[in-house]
Amino acid sequence: MMLEDLYRLLRSSHVQAQGVVDTMTQPVVVLDHNLGVTTANNAFIKTFKVDRDDILGQDFFSLGDGQWDIAELRHLISAVVPRAAAVIGFEVEHDFPAIGQRTFLVDARRLSHPDDNSKNILVLFDDVTDRQRESAEMEFIVSETRHRMKNLFSVVRSIAMRTDTKNRTALDYRDTFLGRLEASFRAQEIAATNDAADLQVLLKQSIGEPDINRLYCDGPAVEISSSKVLPVSMIFHELMTNALKYGAFSVPDGEVHVRWTLEPGTGQRTYLRCEWREANGPPVGPPERKGYGSELIKATSAQAGGTVELNYDPFGLVATIEIPM
CATH class of the missing domain: 3.30.450.20 (PAS domain)
Structure with missing residues (x-):
């Protein structure tokens, strides 16, 4: 009434x-x-x-x-x-x-x-206490959804624009684009629902089930902060993709050994030092041209405040990654 x-x-x-x-x-x-x-x-x-x-x-x-x-x-x-x-x-x-x-x-x-x-x-x-609270919560949800959709579009656009099309078929471009997009979505989901993620979990998630038995990990328990989950996941995804196409995972007996340590830096800063080493794969040589994958690895590492060094050893690619914790 x-x-x-x-x-x-x-x-x-x-x-x-x-x-x-x-x-x-x-x-x-x-x-x-x-x-x-x-x-x-x-x-x-x-x-x-x-x-x-x-x-x-x-x-x-x-x-x-x-x-x-x-x-x-x-x-x-x-x-x-x-x-x-x-x-x-x-x-x-x-x-x-x-x-x-x-x-x-x-x-x-x-x-x-x-x-x-x-x-x-x-x-x-x-x-109207509960009504106002529900209204405020709904406004927050709508605002957060818009913000995430905007970020999602930026990620999709960045991946699409920076995935190289030169000397690629449409099928190859599609598979590369979708692979990077899926890795990004998985990482964002982890970052959105957790304050931190276990390094080994991120690593195995990037490798995928078919080759998980040929991945050997060695290192202490390390928690990656949510702000660095995406760049770390993308680095591992690109290394995995390269290994599947050209490296150790492209042959039946190939292996990947990943070792990491936590090392002190300047002041009170601690660094994660991670080495990705491929073995028993096809001979490796420096690429004839810089591909988007290697550029993405370096740019993503820099985004996380770290550095990466790619060594094309004839016996297998060695990638050394350092990221401040």
């Missing part, structure tokens, strides 16, 4: 008016011209945890140790009496003694009966 409907009902002196008011879920009080409480519905009694007999005839602004004694609210309700105006949706945020921090929208309207000169005021309270 809206304030206008309730006002008409009470103004008409309907015999069932009080019964209807008591069935309302919103707290309602009626004040006299001195702003004393003449009646209150059950919702008001229950919401503010008061006894009906204790509030009838009492000054509204003295109720609950003056919890409603708010200067602006007092002025607005007082102004209803001489002007026959209405106060609609005045927000009151207060730490109430019995119910804690709540937010109410207060409506007030003068009740003027045709058969008398009374100037009672109907006051209705709408608790």
Whole structure:
């Protein structure tokens, strides 16, 4: 029931008016011209945890140790009496003694009966605490979704623009692009749901199931911060892709050995030093031209604040990566 409907009902002196008011879920009080409480519905009694007999005839602004004694609210309700105006949706945020921090929208309207000169005021309270909280949460979710979609588009665009097309078939380009995109998505999912990720887990995730038995890891437990999960994952993905196409994973007996240590740097900074070494693969030589893969590895390492060195040893590629922790 809206304030206008309730006002008409009470103004008409309907015999069932009080019964209807008591069935309302919103707290309602009626004040006299001195702003004393003449009646209150059950919702008001229950919401503010008061006894009906204790509030009838009492000054509204003295109720609950003056919890409603708010200067602006007092002025607005007082102004209803001489002007026959209405106060609609005045927000009151207060730490109430019995119910804690709540937010109410207060409506007030003068009740003027045709058969008398009374100037009672109907006051209705709408608790919007949970509604506002849900609205704020929804706004945050929408804002966060937009932000992530914008970041996602930037990632997709960057991968698409920087995946080399020279001397490539459409199929080769598609597979390379989708592989990099999938690795990026997996890394972003880990970064979004965890404060840190285990280095060995990221490494094995980048390698993939078919060649997991030919990957040998050796190093202490290392947690990669969420801000560096993406660049570290992309580095391993590019090394894995290269190994599948041209290196150790391109032949049945090829192996990849990854060792890492934590080493002290300047000041209190610690560095992760990781060595990727391929063995038993085809002979390796320096590439005839710089490919996007090697450039991506170096650029991504720099993005994480580190460095990478690629050594094309004839017996297998060796990549040495250093990243500040």
